[in-house]
Structure formats: C-alpha cells, structure tokens
Amino acid sequence: MATKLNLNDYLGHNMNCTCGEEHKTNLKIVDIDKNAVARLPKHIETLGYKNPFLVADVNTWNAAGTQVTKELETANISYKKYIFKDNELVPDEKTLGSLMMAFPRDCDVIVAIGSGTLNDLCKFSSFQLGLDYMVFATAPSMDGFVSIGAALITDYVKTTYQAHVPLAVIGDTDILAAAPMEMITAGLGDILGKYTCLLDWKMAHIITGEYYCKTIADMVKEAVEIVVEESTRIKDRNPEAIKAVTEALVLSGIAMSFVGNSRPASGSEHHFSHYWEMKFQAEGKKPVLHGIKVGIGMIIVTKMYEMLEQEHFDFTSLKERSFDYAAWEKKVNDCYQDAAPGIIALEEKTQKNNLSERNKRLTILEEKWSEIVQTIRESLPSSAEMESLLSCLGAPTKPAQIGISPQLVEDAILLAKEVRNRFTLLQILWDTGLSESYAKTIANLH
Ligand SMILES: NC(=O)C1=CN([C@@H]2O[C@H](COP(=O)(O)OP(=O)(O)OC[C@H]3O[C@@H](n4cnc5c(N)ncnc54)[C@H](OP(=O)(O)O)[C@@H]3O)[C@@H](O)[C@H]2O)C=CC1
Numbered sequence: 001m002a003t004k005l006n007l008n009d010y011l012g013h014n015m016n017c018t019c020g021e022e023h024k025t026n027l028k029i030v031d032i033d034k035n036a037v038a039r040l041p042k043h044i045e046t047l048g049y050k051n052p053f054l055v056a057d058v059n060t061w062n063a064a065g066t067q068v069t070k071e072l073e074t075a076n077i078s079y080k081k082y083i084f085k086d087n088e089l090v091p092d093e094k095t096l097g098s099l100m101m102a103f104p105r106d107c108d109v110i111v112a113i114g115s116g117t118l119n120d121l122c123k124f125s126s127f128q129l130g131l132d133y134m135v136f137a138t139a140p141s142m143d144g145f146v147s148i149g150a151a152l153i154t155d156y157v158k159t160t161y162q163a164h165v166p167l168a169v170i171g172d173t174d175i176l177a178a179a180p181m182e183m184i185t186a187g188l189g190d191i192l193g194k195y196t197c198l199l200d201w202k203m204a205h206i207i208t209g210e211y212y213c214k215t216i217a218d219m220v221k222e223a224v225e226i227v228v229e230e231s232t233r234i235k236d237r238n239p240e241a242i243k244a245v246t247e248a249l250v251l252s253g254i255a256m257s258f259v260g261n262s263r264p265a266s267g268s269e270h271h272f273s274h275y276w277e278m279k280f281q282a283e284g285k286k287p288v289l290h291g292i293k294v295g296i297g298m299i300i301v302t303k304m305y306e307m308l309e310q311e312h313f314d315f316t317s318l319k320e321r322s323f324d325y326a327a328w329e330k331k332v333n334d335c336y337q338d339a340a341p342g343i344i345a346l347e348e349k350t351q352k353n354n355l356s357e358r359n360k361r362l363t364i365l366e367e368k369w370s371e372i373v374q375t376i377r378e379s380l381p382s383s384a385e386m387e388s389l390l391s392c393l394g395a396p397t398k399p400a401q402i403g404i405s406p407q408l409v410e411d412a413i414l415l416a417k418e419v420r421n422r423f424t425l426l427q428i429l430w431d432t433g434l435s436e437s438y439a440k441t442i443a444n445l446h
C-alpha cells in the first residue's frame with residue numbers, strides 16, 4: 001500500500017522554513033475523493049460565494065458539466081456558464097478575449113471545469129479581474145491546478161504569467177478515473193519530470209548560488225515516489241491510485257506557490273515541452289499533451305545527465321574558447337522565427353550567454369565537480385527504468401512516437417534554454433561546449 005500525502009498539512013498556515021523563507025498558499029480547500037461533485041455546493045457556500053461563473057469546453061463539459069450543474073441546482077445556487085466550442089483550445093490572446101466577452105459582471109467566483117488549459121485561462125482572467133476562482137478538475141493530467149503561474153501563449157511564445165492560486169481544488173475520483181488514459185499518463189509524465197527538474201534546481205544552487213529549499217524539494221520528491229509506487233494501479237484506473245496521482249499533482253502545485261514560481265516543478269524537460277509545443281502550433285500540427293512531452297523530455301534529460309557524469313573536462317581550455325555569436329544567432333533565428341519571434345534572450349550581454357559569466361560558472365563547476373557527479377548519481381533513477389515505467393502504461397517514451405523529428409530533438413537541446421531564463425542542464429552543456437555533440441548523439445538515438 002502506497003504512502004499517503006496529507007495536503008491539509010500545507011494549508012491555512014504559514015510555514016517557517018529552515019531555508020529562511022516563510023511559505024504560504026492561499027489555497028483553502030482540497031477535496032479529491034469519491035463523490036466530491038456532491039460537495040461542490042457546500043465548498044462554494046463555505047467560501048461565501050453565491051453566483052459562480054462556470055467555464056468549460058465541450059470535452060470537459062461532457063466529462064463533468066451535467067453532474068456539476070445538477071448539484072448546484074439541487075442546492076439552489078444560481079450560476080452562469082460559458083462553454084468554449086473550440087476543438088483544440090489554445091490558451092492565447094484570442095481565447096482569453098472570448099472569455100472576457102462572455103464574462104457576466106454579476107458573478108462572484110469563476111469555476112474552471114477542466115484541466116490545464118481551462119485552469120490557466122480561468123486563473124489568469126480571474127486574477128486580472130480581481131476575482132477569486134476555484135477549479136473542478138476533470139483529468140489528472142498536469143500539476144498546474146494550484147500553482148501561482150498561468151502558462152499562456154502570447155506573440156506565439158509560451159510564457160508563464162504570475163497570477164494567483166485557486167481557493168479550492170475539487171476532484172471527483174470517479175470523474176478523474178474516467179478521463180482518457182492518455183491524460184492520466186500525461187499526469188504521470190508531468191510528475192516524473194520532477195526528477196530532472198529538481199536536479200536542475202540543485203545544480204543551479206550549486207553552480208550559480210540560486211535560492212534552493214530542501215524542504216520543498218523533498219516535498220515534491222515524496223509526491224513523485226508515491227506516484228511511482230502507484231503506477232500499476234494507475235493502469236487499472238483504480239480510484240485510490242487516481243486520487244494519489246491527483247494529490248501528487250496538487251502538491252507539486254503547492255510547491256510552486258510556496259516558491260512563488262515554477263522552479264520546483266519545471267526544468268529542462270519542461271523547456272523541451274514548451275519548445276516543441278510552440279513549433280507544433282506554428283506548423284499547425286495537432287498538439288500533444290503537456291505531460292506526455294514532459295515525460296519524453298525527462299528521459300532525454302536523464303540520458304544527458306548520465307552522459308555528463310562520465311565526462312572528464314580540461315577546464316583551462318574550456319575557458320579559453322571564444323564563441324561565434326553571429327553563427328549561433330542565425331541558427332536560433334532560423335529555428336525560432338516561425339515559432340517564437342518574441343524570443344530575444346540570445347545576446348552576448350545576457351548573463352547566461354556572456355563569456356566572463358560562463359567562465360565564472362566553469363570555475364565553480366571545476367571546484368565542485370565531484371559533488372556534482374555525486375548529486376547526479378543520487379538524484380536520478382536510470383533512463384531505462386523511466387522508459388519501462390512509462391511504456392508499461394502505454395505512454396510514448398520516444399520523440400518519434402509523438403511526431404517529433406530528430407531535427408526537433410537536436411534543436412531543442414541547443415535552443416530550448418532560450419525559452420526561459422532559468423539555469424538547467426542545457427546551460428551546463430552550453431557552458432562546457434557539449435550542446436552540439438549531445439544534440440547529435442541524442443537525436444541519432446531516436
Ligand atoms: N500553470 C501551470 O503551472 C501549469 C500549466 N500547464 C499548462 O496546461 C496545459 C496542458 O494541460 P492538459 O491538462 O495537459 O491539457 P488540456 O487542458 O489542454 O486538455 C487536453 C485535452 O483533453 C480534453 N479533456 C480534458 N478533460 C477531459 C476529460 N475528463 N475527458 C475527456 N477530455 C478531456 C481537453 O479538451 P479541450 O481542449 O477542449 O479543453 C483537451 O482536448 C498546457 O498549456 C500547459 O502549459 C501545465 C502544467 C503546469
């Protein structure tokens with residue numbers, strides 16, 4: 001029997017942490033259990049709302065809309081609703097605009113009925129309007145339900161906007177367990193991605209001195225371990241296992257809200273996912289679920305960490321290298337111009353791409369190399385183990401299985417570091433001059 005998370009331990013009080021920070025979240029209610037839909041009216045009333053505005057799309061309405069409205073009507077709670085008609089809902093300016101146009105000014109809380117995209121749209125629009133929001137989850141597909149950021153696409157670039165957390169997250173395990181299996185395995189992929197993102201965070205702490213909180217990292221690690229323990233029961237849609245996955249996803253979101261950004265939940269594996277998502281969108285290709293791409297990204301990043309810990313560097317000659325910015329800039333522009341013309345973090349003057357900053361990092365890498373190797377070995381399961389876990393659940397593990405070409409794999413290893421200003425393995429590869437050779441090796445494997 002798997003260990004259980006107690007999410008209530010993190011709600012309703014400030015946590016004075018050994019990292020020196022005080023962590024808190026405004027999330028008040030987590031109800032992920034059997035028959036949670038019947039308790040939705042009570043949660044709305046407890047929080048003091050009278051006029052909810054329900055936001056869903058055709059798929060998520062089919063999954064939960066009728067049950068939600070039946071319960072609200074029985075409890076005499078009047079509501080208004082908006083159901084997006086789009087087949088593939090994209091969280092961009094147009095979609096946000098249509099939500100704004102449908103917004104009834106007399107509502108007092110927005111209730112997202114759905115998963116990642118609907119949650120982000122409601123999170124962001126409620127934040128801009130100065131209103132509270134809640135989420136009724138329809139699939140355990142990603143960990144953003146209670147995070148503070150909203151992942152939106154503006155000017156073709158996948159950008160995380162600071163917003164706020166919902167006051168409540170409600171998930172009925174019968175509804176969650178009935179979600180498409182692909183969405184459930186996407187949630188698993190998003191969770192397994194924490195292995196590499198937590199290691200990226202630790203690397204950033206060791207090499208650049210970035211803030212790191214061991215308590216939060218351990219919290220997320222515990223959630224990952226519970227999900228790994230539950231993987232066989234997840235396959236059978238066991239409601240208890242689905243509850244465990246959903247709670248792990250919620251916990252990961254609490255970790256993001258504690259830090260105030262997505263550092264404990266998003267590293268290089270996520271940057272691959274964002275890069276591929278932008279490319280797919282620009283090329284008009286059918287989108288692939290976020291967590292599915294993250295799972296594949298996690299396997300690639302694990303493989304590259306396995307390669308890195310075998311390296312023996314000559315740091316003196318690494319520091320003497322010049323860098324051909326013009327050639328690199330051309331490569332980046334060629335890659336990004338259709339997908340994300342807004343990306344501009346390439347210039348030599350930025351901290352990550354400046355040679356004297358690179359050399360400072362190389363000095364630390366040299367001094368701490370044995371600690372770094374040890375940390376890599378202690379932090380990651382093997383890539384083979386992760387591949388087998390995902391494929392046992394029928395989830396793809398290789399880029400080609402979701403239509404990602406070897407070229408897109410290579411480009412992501414070189415360029416996905418520009419998607420965010422965040423130190424990860426991809427920056428270590430750039431600093432040590434390994435990006436191109438790793439990109440070729442990994443692309444040839446797939
Ligand atoms: N803010 C944050 O911290 C985070 C945000 N994200 C973001 O979340 C998004 C991905 O969310 P994800 O949940 O993977 O995917 P989506 O919310 O995009 O949903 C994917 C598909 O599943 C449909 N769907 C949802 N629930 C059900 C159900 N129960 N039964 C049948 N179909 C259903 C959706 O319909 P439809 O498309 O019509 O909605 C859609 O077709 C990305 O934009 C990602 O960047 C991810 C992690 C963290």
Ligand SMILES: O=C(CO)COP(=O)(O)O
Pocket residue numbers: 142143144149151159160190262265266270271420
């Ligand atoms: O997807 C996320 C966590 O799963 C959020 O990541 P970003 O902040 O990189 O968008």
